[in-house]
Amino acid sequence: MIKRDAATGVAEVEVYGLGGAGQNVDISMTADGETTQLCTVSLINPPFVSDTTVNFVKKVGNTYCYQIVPRDSSKTPTSNSGNSTILDINAAGKKRQADGTTAYYFKFVCKTPGCAGVYVTVDGQAYRVFYCNVTA
Secondary structure: OOEEOOOOOOEEOOOOOOOOOOOEEEEEEEEOOEEEEEEEEEOOOOOEEEOOOOOEEEEOOOEEEEEEEEOOOOOOOEEEEOOOOOEEEEEEEEEEOOOOOEEEEEEEEEOOOEEEEEEEEEOOEEEEEEEEEEEO
């Protein structure tokens, strides 16, 4: 569970598929000791490679820069935060690499305590790349 609003009882959850691109994965939920299959999803590779793929913790005021390389060199990615009051993300440049691909750099500043996802958008489709938990 990512977070739960005690006042409303609404919970935000995130689901991860364990497997390789092209595989189907069952999504299940366990509640009150009973497991129920909710759906089956097909795993895909995102249309980019990132140098950061794991969640981590930073402090308010810290900055972090990450690299995104589109698999299709004709595509230009953008990046944003799931909560811009926690992470302020801006483009930080791009660089043509020796293999002909272009690496795009994004940088964020940790503004307030909390947890926010970092998303990359290619062709109008957003992909969550990692979470940053910001502490005081």
